[in-house]
Amino acid sequence: MSAILSTQNLVKKYGYKIVSNNISLTINKGDIYGFVGKNGAGKTTFMRQVLGLAFPDSGEITLFGGEPLNTARKKIGSLIEFPSIYKNCTAYENMKRMAILTGSSDKCVRKILDFVGLGNTGNKKAGQFSLGMRQRLGIAMALLGNPELLILDEPINGLDPTGIMEIRDLIIRLNTEKKITFMISSHLLEELSKIATRYGFIHDGKLIEEISAVELSQKCSDRVLIVPDNPQKAAEILSKIMPPQQIHIYNKSVYLDSMIDRTGQINKYLVENGVTVNQISIHAINLEEYFLRKVGA
Ligand SMILES: Nc1ncnc2c1ncn2[C@@H]1O[C@H](COP(=O)(O)OP(=O)(O)OP(=O)(O)O)[C@@H](O)[C@H]1O
Numbered sequence: 001m002s003a004i005l006s007t008q009n010l011v012k013k014y015g016y017k018i019v020s021n022n023i024s025l026t027i028n029k030g031d032i033y034g035f036v037g038k039n040g041a042g043k044t045t046f047m048r049q050v051l052g053l054a055f056p057d058s059g060e061i062t063l064f065g066g067e068p069l070n071t072a073r074k075k076i077g078s079l080i081e082f083p084s085i086y087k088n089c090t091a092y093e094n095m096k097r098m099a100i101l102t103g104s105s106d107k108c109v110r111k112i113l114d115f116v117g118l119g120n121t122g123n124k125k126a127g128q129f130s131l132g133m134r135q136r137l138g139i140a141m142a143l144l145g146n147p148e149l150l151i152l153d154e155p156i157n158g159l160d161p162t163g164i165m166e167i168r169d170l171i172i173r174l175n176t177e178k179k180i181t182f183m184i185s186s187h188l189l190e191e192l193s194k195i196a197t198r199y200g201f202i203h204d205g206k207l208i209e210e211i212s213a214v215e216l217s218q219k220c221s222d223r224v225l226i227v228p229d230n231p232q233k234a235a236e237i238l239s240k241i242m243p244p245q246q247i248h249i250y251n252k253s254v255y256l257d258s259m260i261d262r263t264g265q266i267n268k269y270l271v272e273n274g275v276t277v278n279q280i281s282i283h284a285i286n287l288e289e290y291f292l293r294k295v296g297a
Contacts (some may be wrong), residue, residue: 002029002065004149004181005050008211010059012045019045019064020056021205026182027198032175034196035185036291042205043185044080047151050183051078064148079138079155087127091118091137095131095144096127102145109144116140116170132163136170143174149181150174168195189287220290224256224263225283229276237273238266243295250293255283 005027012020019042027033037043040049045095048054050061052073063072095109113119116136121129126137135155137145142150152171170213172195174180186192192199199216201209211219231249236255238247246257259266263280270277 003027003062004031004064004182005030006062007046007050008060008062010046010049010061011057012042012049012054013057014023014045019205020049020059021193021204022059023078023201023205023207025207025210027181029148029181030175030179030197032171032182032197033194033270034189034192034199035183035202036187036189036192036199037185037202038187038295043202044153046202047078047080047153047183047185051080051151053080064122074145075143075148076151077142077149078151078153079135079142080151080153085126085141086133088125090123090125091121091129091133091140092138093139095151098141098144104144107135112140115173116143117166130160130163132159132166135159135163135167139167140171147180147181152182152184154185154187156186164191171195191289193287199292201294208294216287216290220285220287222260222282222284224259224266225279225281226254226256226266226270226277227252228254228270229292234270234275234277237270237275242270248293255285 003026007023008027010023012022012163025048037045045054052069061069063069064075086097089097091113092109092290099109110119116139118133118136118140126134128162129137131244139152139155156167159167168191171182171184175182184192184196196213198210198212200207225233231252231254234254235249238254242256242259248255260282263282267277267280
């Protein structure tokens with residue numbers, strides 16, 4: 001697997017605030033990399049550094065196996081926050097403006113507009129577009145110059161369910177048909193989980209975990225949920241009959257990674273050892289819960 005983007009101990013401070021705290025992250029060719037973090041976690045700042053719009057205090061950015069950053073950045077398209085669209089221009093006119101900067105042909109402009117589903121918008125001004133159409137136009141503009149990597153900052157933020165579905169489908173088609181690698185930031189974790197192949201979780205400027213979608217779904221699969229009167233005591237007692245690393249306390253509950261077929265025995269064992277069990281069940285966690293647990297929320 002070849003890395004398209006990697007950073008080594010990237011640090012960025014604004015005043016005393018460390019916004020990128022030693023971030024070492026890798027995005028491989030073909031990934032749809034979900035960059036997940038709460039508001040203010042440092043997602044945009046990280047992306048801006050990759051794009052050369054903000055400058056790290058220390059650390060390194062490696063693009064496309066070590067090409068000089070200025071030339072390598074020409075292979076990256078981006079949509080950071082809101083697309084810069086002229087509201088009084090049509091989709092085609094907006095694209096033509098951008099095409100001058102990237103040296104793209106008219107044929108290429110029309111092809112991309114068709115691909116993103118805006119080929120038939122005719123004389124309609126972008127100001128009359130839905131938010132979803134505007135986001136698709138933003139992506140279309142980012143596609144000029146044939147990027148190998150697209151960096152999208154919160155591309156589905158504020159979209160209605162149809163808009164979200166359209167952007168999701170577009171990303172999947174660009175990834176599978178055009179072989180474009182994606183880095184997508186979002187705090188809408190459930191939505192991201194429908195497309196991401198790998199994730200990076202960021203919290204308070206720190207990359208707390210990188211994990212593949214397959215590994216994540218294994219980690220989020222069924223486990224035992226126990227609601228005891230005393231979670232600490234329950235965990236301590238259970239650690240005598242199972243590996244302690246498979247026992248997690250979260251939100252006054254105890255979760256066990258194994259023992260799914262032994263809930264009756266667990267219940268009996270805890271009660272015999274003086275723990276009252278208010279609830280014991282099988283529970284699959286979702287991405288949101290997983291992330292919140294990771295960041296200790
Ligand atoms: N130019 C700047 N000057 C000072 N502080 C900044 C600047 N840009 C960002 N910050 C601060 O850095 C922190 C991280 O911001 P950033 O926008 O990178 O987070 P984010 O994860 O993208 O969040 P959001 O989803 O809200 O945009 C925030 O506390 C923000 O206020």
